[in-house]
Amino acid sequence: MQDLLEAALLGVVEGLTEFLPVSSTGHLILGTELLGFQGPPGKVFEIVIQFGAILAVLVVYARRFLDVALGLRHDPGARRFVMAILLAFLPAAVIGVFAHGFIKGVLFSPFVVCVALIVGGVAILVIERMYPVATVNQIERFSPWLALKIGLIQCIAMIPGVSRSGATILGALMMGVGRKTAAEFSFFLAVPTLAGAAVYDLYKNRATLSLDGGLLIVVGFLAAFIVSMIVIRWMVEFVSRHGFAPFAWYRIVVGAVLLAVLLTR
Numbered sequence: 001m002q003d004l005l006e007a008a009l010l011g012v013v014e015g016l017t018e019f020l021p022v023s024s025t026g027h028l029i030l031g032t033e034l035l036g037f038q039g040p041p042g043k044v045f046e047i048v049i050q051f052g053a054i055l056a057v058l059v060v061y062a063r064r065f066l067d068v069a070l071g072l073r074h075d076p077g078a079r080r081f082v083m084a085i086l087l088a089f090l091p092a093a094v095i096g097v098f099a100h101g102f103i104k105g106v107l108f109s110p111f112v113v114c115v116a117l118i119v120g121g122v123a124i125l126v127i128e129r130m131y132p133v134a135t136v137n138q139i140e141r142f143s144p145w146l147a148l149k150i151g152l153i154q155c156i157a158m159i160p161g162v163s164r165s166g167a168t169i170l171g172a173l174m175m176g177v178g179r180k181t182a183a184e185f186s187f188f189l190a191v192p193t194l195a196g197a198a199v200y201d202l203y204k205n206r207a208t209l210s211l212d213g214g215l216l217i218v219v220g221f222l223a224a225f226i227v228s229m230i231v232i233r234w235m236v237e238f239v240s241r242h243g244f245a246p247f248a249w250y251r252i253v254v255g256a257v258l259l260a261v262l263l264t265r
Contacts, residue, residue: 004219006037011049011220015227018053018194019187019235021124021166021247022254026113029160030258033110047201048217050194052224057187060232077140084142084185088151088168089192095155096197103158110262116161117255124248127170134178139185146175154189161255164193170244179243183236 013031017024028046031037058065071078096103136142153171157164165186172182 003037003216006035007045007216007220008223009035010037010045011052011223012227014049014053014220014224015056015229016231018050018224018228019165019190019231021120021163021169021244022251023113023117023120023157023161023163023166024053025108026117026161026163029108029113030110034258034261044202045217045220047198049220049224050198052221053228054191054194054198056225056228056232057191060229061184061187077138080140080142083144084139084147085188085192087144087147088154088185088189089196090148091151091155092158092193093196096158096200099158108160111259112159113161114255114259114262116159117251118259120162120166121248121251121255124166124170124244124251127174128243128245128248131170131173132176134173134181135176137178137181139181139188142177142185146177149175150177150185151189154193164190166244166247169239179239180236183239187232 010028010031013027014024017027032046068078068081072082136146150168150171154164154168156162157167168186168189169179169182172185173179177185
């Protein structure tokens with residue numbers, strides 16, 4: 001029962017943090033460290049629950065994705081939408097393949113996460129004060145170069161604790177994209193990015209994969225899916241009204257507290 005509760009809690013953590021600028025990977029690393037959670041071999045639990053977050057995006061924005069799919073043949077806006085997602089995904093796909101070993105072996109440390117949370121929080125506060133007036137309020141109006149630049153910025157989030165959604169949203173803001181559009185683009189970009197990373201992780205760990213603990217995986221997946229749906233619907237409205245400063249202060253406080261805990265253990 002304790003294992004199931006911990007699996008559900010980590011699924012909730014994934015769902016809460018995947019689409020907020022607070023780093024889901026960082027929170028999962030810290031969560032498993034503090035809970036002492038031992039999931040199935042090969043990190044399959046941590047990999048599979050990401051699909052819960054992906055599914056949430058597909059469900060919440062099902063009509064948007066369907067309209068784009070149906071309009072690809074005759075709608076230039078739909079083609080630009082797909083082009084923007086693919087170009088923004090490309091840098092992470094290339095760098096992820098070549099730097100996978102270094103990222104997993106060196107950077108996946110609770111101490112790295114705590115420092116990245118604090119530094120990222122400070123960066124958010126700075127960017128919130130200086131980003132330019134929005135000039136782009138539709139993904140269909142993204143230029144290829146704009147999409148590619150956002151994709152390059154997303155690669156910073158390969159450092160656990162930085163936050164993929166935070167990097168893409170704040171990078172887009174700095175390039176003149178509106179808050180709502182930046183947040184939604186981050187959601188859409190999560191689909192190929194998270195799916196690609198998860199599939200590649202499964203492939204790299206194929207020798208140690210096991211379905212032992214299948215109930216833990218199902219519980220974590222469902223928790224991540226349900227909570228992600230709630231967060232996606234809530235976040236756009238929240239950041240439109242309040243900005244990102246609350247998340248910055250959260251990052252700084254959590255990073256500092258957990259760093260102190262780790263140093264005194």
